[in-house]
Amino acid sequence: MTTYTANPALDLVLERTVDVAPEQVWRAWTTPELLMQWFAPKPWSTTACEIDLQPGGRFDTTMRSPEGEEYPSSGCILVAEEGRTLVFTSGLGPGFRPQVSEDGFPFTAVIKIEPHGDGTKYTAIAIHADASAKKSHEEMGFHEGWGAALDQLVEVMKAG
Amino acid sequence: MTTYTANPALDLVLERTVDVAPEQVWRAWTTPELLMQWFAPKPWSTTACEIDLQPGGRFDTTMRSPEGEEYPSSGCILVAEEGRTLVFTSGLGPGFRPQVSEDGFPFTAVIKIEPHGDGTKYTAIAIHADASAKKSHEEMGFHEGWGAALDQLVEVMKAG
Numbered sequence: 001m002t003t004y005t006a007n008p009a010l011d012l013v014l015e016r017t018v019d020v021a022p023e024q025v026w027r028a029w030t031t032p033e034l035l036m037q038w039f040a041p042k043p044w045s046t047t048a049c050e051i052d053l054q055p056g057g058r059f060d061t062t063m064r065s066p067e068g069e070e071y072p073s074s075g076c077i078l079v080a081e082e083g084r085t086l087v088f089t090s091g092l093g094p095g096f097r098p099q100v101s102e103d104g105f106p107f108t109a110v111i112k113i114e115p116h117g118d119g120t121k122y123t124a125i126a127i128h129a130d131a132s133a134k135k136s137h138e139e140m141g142f143h144e145g146w147g148a149a150l151d152q153l154v155e156v157m158k159a160g
Numbered sequence: 161m162t163t164y165t166a167n168p169a170l171d172l173v174l175e176r177t178v179d180v181a182p183e184q185v186w187r188a189w190t191t192p193e194l195l196m197q198w199f200a201p202k203p204w205s206t207t208a209c210e211i212d213l214q215p216g217g218r219f220d221t222t223m224r225s226p227e228g229e230e231y232p233s234s235g236c237i238l239v240a241e242e243g244r245t246l247v248f249t250s251g252l253g254p255g256f257r258p259q260v261s262e263d264g265f266p267f268t269a270v271i272k273i274e275p276h277g278d279g280t281k282y283t284a285i286a287i288h289a290d291a292s293a294k295k296s297h298e299e300m301g302f303h304e305g306w307g308a309a310l311d312q313l314v315e316v317m318k319a320g
Binding site (some may be wrong): 097 | 287
């Protein structure tokens with residue numbers, strides 16, 4: 001199948017091993033009630049989530065800031081290989097409809113889930129159109145944010 | 161699987177029945193040497209084509225105007241269901257990388273190929289972000305252009 005190789009000039013990568021099983025990581029990413037518990041790094045929260053788990057299906061989330069402001073975003077699932085690979089993009093909306101972001105930049109997220117002992121090798125790649133989008137995403141705190149969210153994912157799945 | 165329903169406010173549809181078999185229409189769309197013979201309505205021509213027929217794969221074409229000016233465009237395949245459905249978009253490039261069109265508008269094309277007697281029911285849907293993109297595409301001559309290209313496809317496949 002398709003392999004996803006990050007371009008260091010354009011993309012951001014978070015790679016970690018975690019001690020929850022691949023199928024748990026997959027469930028956490030694809031089950032709205034679970035995703036809402038970990039997706040936004042605290043003190044942010046996720047107040048809505050809708051996922052139609054197939055290519056062309058919607059991947060919608062709403063994040064709420066500590067001040068109570070809500071930020072809905074709508075994306076499109078591109079790949080859903082159960083237990084292994086989830087790819088979604090904000091460059092398209094549900095039904096593969098192109099969407100132009102009024103502010104910010106579109107990106108595609110590749111979540112690779114691989115068995116690693118009893119745990120998981122977890123790779124998140126954020127794919128951008130150009131170096132300036134990569135830079136903005138990095139300065140918004142990509143590594144800290146996605147890292148903190150992953151810690152929350154692990155905590156939620158261990159508690160469940 | 162996913163069904164593709166056009167939104168009349170945003171999308172353009174060309175629906176025709178043609179007397180070449182579904183597998184011939186599929187070959188014409190997915191084989192670069194064939195596609196280059198019909199894709200651009202004459203007197204335009206297609207001077208280059210590269211297709212990596214899988215989700216995330218490239219769908220690149222170069223059209224040449226009667227004056228000899230070349231217009232390369234790079235897109236991304238989203239769905240490749242052999243003999244039935246081809247979906248690609250200019251909103252993403254190869255590897256699902258978001259791309260921002262400097263000029264023009266992004267669109268997603270759905271090509272549905274269904275058996276119809278000995279021939280094919282052919283449906284092409286152009287999916288746009290908003291009504292103004294639809295209008296631009298229509299004014300560029302979507303129906304005439306895609307219709308003439310389909311006539312050429314039929315002619316090429318009958319000759320082959």
